[in-house]
Amino acid sequence: MVALLGRNGAGKTTFLKTIMGLVRACQGRVILDGVDITALPSYRIARLGIGYVPQGRGLFPELTVLENLKTGMRDRRDKGSLERVLDLFPLLRDRLGQKAGTLSGGEQQALAIARTLLQKPRILLLDEPTTGLMPLIVERLKEVIRELNSRGMAILLVEEKVPFALSLAHRVYFMVKGKMTFSAPKEEVASREDILLKYLGVQG
């Protein structure tokens, strides 16, 4: 699992959107398993196994929880996968018929991740999943992310909350003004105050 840190407006979201083909790259390429996917339409990129959980959740607010989940499923008859994902987020189970727009922040984030998991991605892109969540929910989210990673899913985590990112990621990348400027193992970042100060302008 890697984390991508950077100040507001550094271009982290844009970077993820470029991977997903939602923003076209002016230069550079996106390579997956040796194949250039830069110019593929987003839905093909998603089907190749890259799951994207957008900043601000990106739910379909007028659809119910179950309908939101189904948008992520390739095989919408696959009850088994649905059950497994609901086991991971039990709070969604009682709310399947409720409109996604009426969920609480934590439930919305759970739904956004659950919906993407149903695509069975190999790589998961998470854009600021903890924004607006209560500390208790953040802790629960941390467990889920760690669990997914231990099952073999590669995760790219974009975060504002530095301690959260450091507690999860193995390696940390820093983005400054749209450029990947520095990277280091998380131990090094955690032990050196100057890194955070230099690339984020914050105190560790």
Add this chain to the structure above:
Amino acid sequence: MASEVASALLFYLVNGLIWGLIIALIALGLSFIFGVMGIVNMAHGDLYMLGAVFAYWIFSALGNFWLSLLIVPVAIGLLAAPTERLILRPFEGHPAVTMIATAGLSFILQQLVLMTYGGVPKELPMPLQGSFDFLGVAYPLYRLFIAALSLVIIASVWLFLHRTDYGILVRASMQDKEIASAMGINVNTVLVFTFVLGCVLAAVGGVLAAPVTQVFYLMGNDVILLCFIVVIIGGLGSLGGTLVAALVLGGVEGLLAYFLSPTGARAAVFAFMVGVLILRPQGLFGTQRG
């Protein structure tokens, strides 16, 4: 005497409501295309016209009206799909350009029909003879058929959108195309599908209306205005709102037609609708989503 007036009024009212159902069918297509694709389809009325003209041609060639209900949707689908792909897709996300493009399409369709079908309005015989007694008023059977089929189609569209998996994908694309495609939904297919379905709804409205109106190359012009009004009053993207607005409009126009000339009734309806929009610019059932 009083009961005669009452029966006459009832007859006009039912007539108006049935016309309202046809308008609802067409307006539904317009609203659907706008909701999913963000396109104001200026050629929508001409698809209604095309449906009626095709019905006339099919009847002339084969002596059967009912076949149009099968042939026209297929024919319009074959026209609409490449139109979306070749003419509208390149301008996706540019509402003004697509509006101009569909206005051009409207003009082309009208002129093509003028060239081939001619400029003289024509009539089709009633495909169903006989009438139906309703509260002492003899009502033509075919008009009841129009009402029944329109209701069945409107209900099917609703069921499709809300009870099928593909309907979920369509509604998801309607809410956020970018996220939908990031979820692995092929939004381009959804767009073609939407345009075809919307156009077919208009054309089927034209087929149904053909035997009870004059088939004419400009017959879509009035209808598209009515549909715009109905869609806006019903609240953009609200299927139920569109249906109710169309029925109100049809009913009011029907009743007024008893007192005024048909043209006078239509003018009065336009005035009424303008009044409603001044009081409630977001429509009767619209939320203020913009």
